[in-house]
Amino acid sequence: MQQLPIEAALPELLDALRSRPNAVLIAEPGAGKTTKVPLALLEEPWLQGKKIVMLEPRRLAARSAAAYMSATLGEQPGGTVGYRVRMDTKVSDKTRIEIVTEGVLTRLLQADPALEEYGAILFDEFHERHLHGDLGLALALQSQQLLRDELRIVVMSATLDAAAVSALLGDAPVIASKGRVFPVETVYTGKKMQESFEQRIAGTVRRAISEHLEGDVLVFLPGVREIRRTAALLAEGGGLPSLVQVAELHGSLPLSLQQQAIAPCGPGMRKVVLSTAIAESSLTVEGVRIVVDGGLMRVPRFSPRTGMSRLETIPVSKASADQRRGRAGRVAEGVCYRLWTEQEHAYLKPYAAPEIEEADLASLALELAVWGVGDPSELRWLNEPPQAAYRGARELLQALTAIDAEGKPTPHGMRMAGLGVHPRLAHMLLVSEELGAAGLACELAALLSDRDPLAGERSADIQLRLQALRSGAGIDRAAAERVKQQARQWRGMLTGGEKRKHEADPAKEQALAGLLLAHAYPDRIAQKRGEGKYLLANGRGAALAGAQPISRAPYLVAAELDDAGAESAIRLAAELPAGLFDHELSSYTIKEESIEWDKSVLAVRARSRVRLGAIILKEKPMPNPDPEKVALELVRGIRETGFDLLPFNRSAKQLLARMRLMAKHDGSWPDVSEDALTDRLEHWLMPHLYGLKSAADLQKLNMIEIIGELLDWTKRRELDEQVPTHITVPSGSRIPIDYSDPDNPVLAARLQELFGWKETPRIAGGKLPLTLHLLSPSQRPVQVTRDLANFWNETYFEVKKDLKGRYPKHYWPDDPLAAQPTNRVRPRNS
Template identity: 45%
Template sequence: MTELPVQQVIYELSETLATQGRAVLSAPPGSGKTTLVPLELLNSPWLDGNGILLLEPRRLAARAAAARMASLLGEQIGERVGYSIRLERKVSRNTRIEVVTEGILTRRLQQDPELPGVGLVIFDEFHERNLHSDLSLALTLDTQQGLREDLRLLVMSATLDQHAVSRLLRDAAVIQAQGRQYPITHHYLDQALDKTKIAEQAVKAIIRAWQNEQGDLLVFLPGVGEIRSAQKLLEAQMKNQNQPVLISPLYGDLSKDDQDRAILPDPHKRRRIVLTTSIAETSLTIEGITVVVDGGWSRMPRFLPAIGLTRLETVPVSKAAADQRAGRAGRLGPGVCYRICSESAHNQSLSHHPAEILQTDLAPVALQLASWGIADPAQLQWLDPPPKGAFAQAVTLLQRLGAVDQQGMITRLGRRMAELPTHPRLAHMLIHAPGDQLQLVSDLVALITERDPLSIREDGSDLALRLTLLQQWREKSLSESRYRSACRHIDRISRDWLRRLRISGRTDSNGLLSAGELLALAFPDRIAQRSAHGRYRLVTGRAVRLAEDDPLAGEEYLVAVQLDAGLNEGRIRLAASIGLKALHGLPEITLEERSVVCWERKEERVRTSSETCLGALVLSREKLINPDPEAVRAAMIEGVRTMGIGALPWSKAVRQWQLRVNWLVARLDDPAWPDLSDRWLFENLESWLTPWLETIQSKQQLQRLDLQAILLARLSWDQQQTLKSMAPTHLTVPSGSKIPLRYSADEAPVLAVRLQELFGLNDTPKICQGRVPVMLHLLSPAHRPIQITDDLAGFWQRTYAEVKKELKGRYPKHYWPDNPLLAEATHKAKPRKSGGSG
């Protein structure tokens, strides 16, 4: 067997597991931990003939690890070493080492928490921190402490915080192994990472590395979309290369043959460019790779519990992940790594990506914990506990699906859902699907969980189109070959689900459901109603949208199966149409009859209706007969509050009356007087306006109100008399005319009067029991202001003579006495009998 660095710590590791039962192994890439540790520990006496479960975070890595260990033993896979992943299981009664993915371990623990026949559980590449690894570790720790003290537990990683894991494992020993990493030369291309040009920037770096280096290239890109774009660009640019090249994509949804084509050397000896996602960061040695091109990006899901949606975010790669990527070039010999960014940008990047449990939908975790008998995650031990907000959101969804009760404990339906290896939403749909529609529901699950065979941008979001495509492939009538590989993979997944469902022993149902109706069983909170072309509103009230040219954009109702939270509003990526009649008929959809009395802002009136609702969606609406009068008045108050105090029927007279009251109140300093300012009236609408709204239901009807009488009613009889005497509406001047006073909030009232009507009056008129002189606006015979004063006596003495000269020239027919104090006041051009000289 090949000598590998990890062999130097095997004895210490075995002794630690024998005595403590738990250990943490820190070993860099290339040390042999994945394949050698299980083989070396297999014959340990403390195993007592039991087997080893080796957990890998990815199916591709699990299959590769099993194949490598079997080859080291000189055996076929399925003898002493086997593996179990989704859709594949190669084990026998002789299998002692089984490589599995974490989700499979979780289901085995649920079926039998004692894990019979297993003596050691190894978590490999734990630094990846996917959701299943955190969950399965928490459950395994609970099993070890409560049921299986003899069960050994080993956590292995290259870049993890070993001391944090050690504390989680009750201060387990941390064992350090040396690596066998060959030197790597780094080249920084000093480009600013551009999210809109990920493929283009990567291809430039690939061409440079291809020309300057020898060996095969491994290129890291954030997702399948960028891999396809880069492959297309490369194929165009490398047509005229003298050196033959094989461009191979590598990601999880590829078939085993396609994955092997990328992992193994080309039988035709062509130099390879392998375009991969983060799947190749760890636990995978791709033969022939000596050059890594790091595109600088990772794609991470981020769950937003406030809206219940997940946003896929393309983020700069963390320093730990970038180092893992570079390490792929130094597995078999000296290597080279090209990074698009600058060295300083790399050094300033995040040290690690956040664990998936901190930023993803926790419904699967919540259901598994409920099945474990736990409603509160704090009852288990976690490296990072599930965030409370996201966990509460998950429990709410499970309650809606009937999987857990109000206390968070699992129901009989929930236990059936937990047994199915898929998201609780889809498990709910699978269980409730009619027995004669198992093929359709299996197809839907496969289409939703696997890579989309079509392009949303080019083909739209309609799931019905994907179902048709799949059926054409089955009937061998699919003309375009580019869809065949994806359809073959989806069909394989569908057939596996169909097998599982038939085993469950279904009976046929009388009614058939459309694809949209079936999906509503899985996504009751994702039913969406059209609000405008391409715009929809979810049951939760959240606004989402489709591309305007999407074939589904005109549908009245949709089930939004895949949603990206987006920046401002959610974006529908996959959906199916559903009819209104179906929403009324589905037993799993709970409709609510509501009597609605509310203010309709657009129409400026109270709306009274009887509505059939699904969450925030109004499916139908009829006129409400005999609405609650109190509710109508409350809605009308809300309308006034919405429109503003100015919507009331204010006239100039009412405004002047209000100003008189407020002016007087400001000078009396008497708390018995009411505040009638706009601010107080607006803030206290319910207390003074509500009794007057019995027959009022719109802005137009508001105009019927006698607002002055309503406000006057707020004054007592004595206050009304005081208002008349101390803040009169008019003053009688020497001419006999009753002249109106014009009040303002803070200043003295204005008396605008023609000068001739004040002849004979010595002093300025006063109000408020003679305390406040009015402000005189002295007018010409043409009612134009000639003087503003509150000192009439001073005007007669100092200013009148000059004013008289000017006015006499302008208005020669009018009466301009030399001594205005002795003259007779008049409201005409001249008094009946003029007593002064003109």
């Protein structure tokens, strides 16, 4: 058998692990690390006959690796080498190497934190940085530190920041191995704007088949939707040459079809494998010499703000692109067609963001709580969980009664963690025991844990999926079997029997399905607020795509949402009967009395209501609201809306202006600016608000009296003396002073009434001269001055000429200071 490149690096790895507990192995694709390293460690003395567990991120890769290693030993999986993956386990008493997927490793560590049966943990393809991989490494490192200092930990990858991982593992040695890689030509095809993504992929595949007459083609696409569209395009127009077959490769395929996709072709045949990132590492698709890379990947993005996830299609990283390119050089010289430009390649990120930074952390938070860790910083991470997302995850776990107020797991939470499913669905499964609906809950959980089995179905009603699952109509047979198998597995873990026969009564089952999902997604219970539009309990808006039967439901629970845009798109939902809120879902509701300022009607509304998050289920007026709270809300309304709500008439405004003028010139006076009054509304205004509740009621207030109460008797007298409301002019008329501009108070009087007045009158203890508006007989200003003496001496005679011409019957003396003032046309004795 031909020697694999990793074998040259094995002696260095073995030497490192004999003296150190940890190591980092960097091995290029095709080096053979996945299948050779575990076998090489089996007879090491430090292992002391214990088992090796190797974490493999993908189920197909785990099974394939176990099959390959078993074959080299002349055995079947389940002998020396076995595996544990979701819904499939092949291990025995003879098994020494267990290849497990990520959730399985977490369960092993939780069941036995010391991992007494195991002497080494290998983390394969760690560069993929899946959430459970990071969690598993963090738990393993603490186990090693506190319980098992002899436990060996090896992190293996083809593309990885080795220095950072080495530091995390206590400056572990880094061993590097070259892969068995042949030269690979890279062809950048760029973008053709007139074609869709799938059309460009299909065109590039045809080009590759025609330009290269040997070798299979591995095509990287972001998801199943693009795979199926591309397959359809390749079948059009006569399709590919008859000797070229097309195979799909993705995680939702049955194992048999996945194995067919990676198996070698028959003699004279060629193959085009349309794959997701599942083939990027670990798996070897036999015979591949051509790679067509679409350059896209689909990743989940979680929003702590909304509590929801969405799938987002993004460009691959340089590391992923290199991994994909390397698949073309495993057996001979190859070529990689990239559907982007060389310039665009330079701007790709070096590495993909680790899942822990962008994923829903509810499962991780529950695992840490069960592990006994409240603060993630107690563990060692390559990247710590983001605080906002982790805080949101803990809040969800409390709502699901998985942890208590201190963050410790409840007995209910411990059982949830043991089910190995998202905490929402685990909570639903356990609640179903009490409801006697475990079978239905297991079906729902299995449907929601997998891809939508009715992909392309316009209706979001999950009841259609249940019916299809049972009848087999319109559903992929393999998908249905996978869902049923998972449902059976969970059903075996639950204790509650079936107390009710739901399938015989579709209406009852529909209501029960809604109830079960409401327990899983209490924050996504939704209330109708328009045609096809709903308000979620978390305050977000959501909408169904077009008119569909379920859109008539007043309430529903959204089990799957696409959190894109202003309103989330509801992908899967169940109708929720309103009657459930009074009893079965009452634990999620809050009864409260609300006294709030309603700016839409400019009034305080006092209501008693039953609320579920942002959803108001019931509401009615309160007959006798607390007057103190009503007054406080009225104050808030005034503060929010502004002083325009208060009935300040002209006299009240003048009083405020006079007080502000005194405050400006005398620091002992209170600040009655609008900002200061607004800040102190509770002190000077609130005592007058009892019994009032609206802007209309406020019009009853006497603002002159209320403002006047801010002054004691001495200040009131001083105000009248220093800043009078009126002033008596030489004619005897009592004329009001305009204080609308406190810096420039105005006295407007007819010129003839001021004859004999030598100086400008002053107020505020003589500190401030009045601005005189000298008026004509028709009350129009002919002069504005703050220096009356100067006016008489310099300007009066010019003004007199003009006025005498326009008002010849009026009295215009030559000496205004000696003349008799009058408020008539002429003085009485003239």
